[in-house]
Amino acid sequence: MHSAQIDQVRRFNRTVTQRVGVLHDHYLGRDRPIGEARLLWEIGGQGEDVRRLRERLGLDSGYVSRLLRSLEADGLVTVEPHPRDRRVRTVRLTDAGRAERATLDARSDELAGSLLEPLNEAQRARLVAAMAEVDRLLTAGTVTLDTVDPGHPDALYCLRSYFTELQERFETGFDPERSLLPDAGELTPPRGEFLVARLHGEPVGCAGLKLPPGAPAEIKRMWVAPRARRLGLGRRFLIELEARAARHGRTLLRLDTNKALTAAIGLYHSCGFQEVPAFNDEPYAHHWFEKRVTAPPAALQE
Amino acid sequence: MHSAQIDQVRRFNRTVTQRVGVLHDHYLGRDRPIGEARLLWEIGGQGEDVRRLRERLGLDSGYVSRLLRSLEADGLVTVEPHPRDRRVRTVRLTDAGRAERATLDARSDELAGSLLEPLNEAQRARLVAAMAEVDRLLTAGTVTLDTVDPGHPDALYCLRSYFTELQERFETGFDPERSLLPDAGELTPPRGEFLVARLHGEPVGCAGLKLPPGAPAEIKRMWVAPRARRLGLGRRFLIELEARAARHGRTLLRLDTNKALTAAIGLYHSCGFQEVPAFNDEPYAHHWFEKRVTAPPAALQE
């Protein structure tokens, strides 16, 4: 990390927090404390359980309760017990609450507009593009890769999404029964590993590593949620799995894929995988890849 | 302004304020309230008058006084009367204060580093580049163009800087006496106009428009401070002056320039100026430009 990079990041932080901060106070902190405004926003159109609000905003239960009393006193929300579990209480916006939320929304738009407003067309386009890039990369930096059991709810969510997507994208559809998929035991230590990527705690991708004794390691079930694409997550999975395979003493890593998954095929090429003849008879595979892996020298691990 | 742009800006605001905000609290709000930290930072290595601190941070005088008492009690600053005006008090960092400021500085670096840390080399480079672009364009959006009298201190500052720069950049040096410079009266209404660009209230550029009766309008003394370059300010000056010339009923706008000012020459070309034969005998000019101007249709003025 160069100090010129650090300096630029600091300049960015200063400019953005100043500019956005001032406007934020001006547009959004107008007639309601921002704690209340945030809560009002999070309740959403459908209503929400108090405990989930607390969780999402990371606030103390007493504090949330007090904020809700205040919103209730202003006639913006109603709080009633949850029908199935009467300990839990559900918050719902009243019509007045919905109107208030709509003005908050409009103010957010105004705030955004006021950043673009002084610029000409070309500058606006460049600013928005650069913001998208910053947004993407900062988000990418918060995605965590965790080893989990393939039976974990987050893993199951990813696998189900993965299968659904394969069914939609494969010309022939996809039937898990017909595929040479590993059973769960093959993706838990010592026979393998399973990784889940999470963004703000929500699962947004998975990848499995098979470590069959006496055979090359193999990547299975790699998937990235649509909303987490373009964050370099596929590449991160591959690098992580390569390192793990190497740590288990494997020198060859393999995978197979379907011709419909063009982005994945591009990724494999760009990550140094070589296309090779079929090494299995997976019915849904059209391409087979392999890569020699070695434990990276310590200096590059960082 | 498209709603897709607005949405992207809002997403950016959310991501950045969250990510940077959390880290900000973690790194900088550690052992000192951020009000004190900001003040400590603004005092700087040289010491500073209380009134200027107040001005720069936009704080209440009572509040600043209390913050200073607190910093003083911690042995971080000393406050003593200004030698020439004993109403004013000057704050100076003690050695302990300087040390504290250095740790704040280090923490800012850490904060910046922690944004880059989870990314790989290529991603870091892209993030930093995108941040620089956002920084530049947000800054550009806060630059104001104001009509001022050429005798105003900000105007004089710009003109002096302009002449100094010409002296350095012209092969032959530059002597204002030899040049066909307009006198100040030619740049005040009704014979002309003079604009100063300001960033956070500080002058960062100027441009003059001569409106000689019965002759084409002419641009003179256009200058942008080094720290405000690459913000599209030159183009903004030209557009603004074109509009003003048109509003005064002129249809032709002229200017001359020196061959050393290559960036300016590029700008004139790209803004639609055509190079023409010399229309004056300004000794320092090598290129002469003109452009037909018309009042822009209302739809484009926005």
Place this chain on the structure above:
DNA sequence: CGATTTCTCTGACTAGAGTCAGAGAATGCA
């Protein structure tokens, strides 16, 4: 069925970040 846990709420506090209204000293201006 009783003990434990979960969920929400209330009351009592705290710290930070300011605001506002003078008071007192020094300086500037007519």
Place this chain on the structure above:
DNA sequence: TGCATTCTCTGACTCTAGTCAGAGAAATCG
């Protein structure tokens, strides 16, 4: 010289944004 102004400081407040320690109701577990 005297009056107004400038500058800083103090005291007395306010509002946000929390935290912490229970209490009471409902649900769950063994």
